Amino acid sequence: PGPLLVGTAGKPVELTISPSGGGDPRHAVVIPVDDEEPLRYHAWVADRRAYVHARSEGRLGYLHVPDMQAPGWAQIHRDLRVEVAREGLVVDVRENRGGHTSQLVVEKLARRVVGWDSPRGARPSSYPMDAPRGPVVAVANEFSGSDGDIVNAAIKALGIGPVVGTRTWGGVVGIDSRYHLVDGTLVTQPKYAFWLEGQGWGVENHGVDPDVEVVTTPDDYAAGRDPQLDEAIRLALAALAENPAKTAPALPEAE
Structure with missing residues (x-):
């Protein structure tokens, strides 16, 4: 055909x-x-989400952030509200191509549940909304770059959760795309140096080291195994065992 x-x-x-x-x-x-790439990507995300749900018996949610631009921001919100409603959250930033929205992503992940809205006839929702109810574990690899580097440094600096995987790509000095030659050639130069708490100026040409290093081997790829995701699930479940997720309180008795 x-x-x-x-x-x-x-x-x-x-x-x-x-x-x-x-x-x-x-x-x-x-x-x-x-182009079938978007369909294959969404199938890849759906497979990993189903895997996390199954391995955690439905206790953990899963989000993948493919970049720090409009497509990645949209991808997060396709499933954010449903996934953060679970007890814990695995945030996968492997293969993240960077961009400029890491601050928005971090703001979502750093939210802390301080209240509950309990409407009549409907399930309670957290305040603030879209806030993780329990532990957050990030997964990164050597293809997490630029703003994909920065988001992992920020997750570590803010104490949102551990980062699992391999050292990130290591390229955070930004450029402009403003200068063109008469023949149409684009000329760029390093312009925006980046300092990060806990990392200093050292992310450039090095990357962000994970808290727990897990290397995916060629044999793992060939066999369809994902040891980085397995370790993230293990860490999240262990954190839940020590600190249960926040749940809505029971309504008070009528007086």
């Missing part, structure tokens, strides 16, 4: 589907896409 769909991206295409066991064929109209 591949060659038959060439040139059909974005256009309605009718497919005739013949049941393998016999019977009348059925017809379906689909609109092919020109």
Whole structure:
């Protein structure tokens, strides 16, 4: 079917589907896409979310932050409210391509539940909303870069939770894209140095060291194992055993 769909991206295409066991064929109209990467990415996230839910027996939520730009900010909010309502949270910033929204991400992760809104006939919601109710564990790797470096340094500096994985990419000195030559060439130069509490100026060319180093080996990749995620789950569950998640109080008795 591949060659038959060439040139059909974005256009309605009718497919005739013949049941393998016999019977009348059925017809379906689909609109092919020109790039399957977004679909594969969302499947990757869904698989890891389901894995975290299963391994933690539903106690831990999972979020992946692919970048610190508009797409990453949108990705967080696809599932944020549902995932932070669980007892703990695993925040995966592996492969994070950087950007400029790490401050917003950190603000969400640093929220602390100080109250509850209990509406009549509905489940209580935390105050502030979208706040983790228990431990937060971050997962990073060598492809977490730029603002993806910074977010891990901030998580450590603010004491939000441990970082699991491998040392991040190590590139936080920013550039402008303002200067063009007459032939259209873009000229950049290092311009924005970055100092971080606990790291000083040392993130550039080094990265952020994880609190717990876990290396994913080629054998792990080949076997479909994710030891970094496994360790993050273990740490979050261990933290829950010592400090249970916050839950809404019972309503007072009527007087």
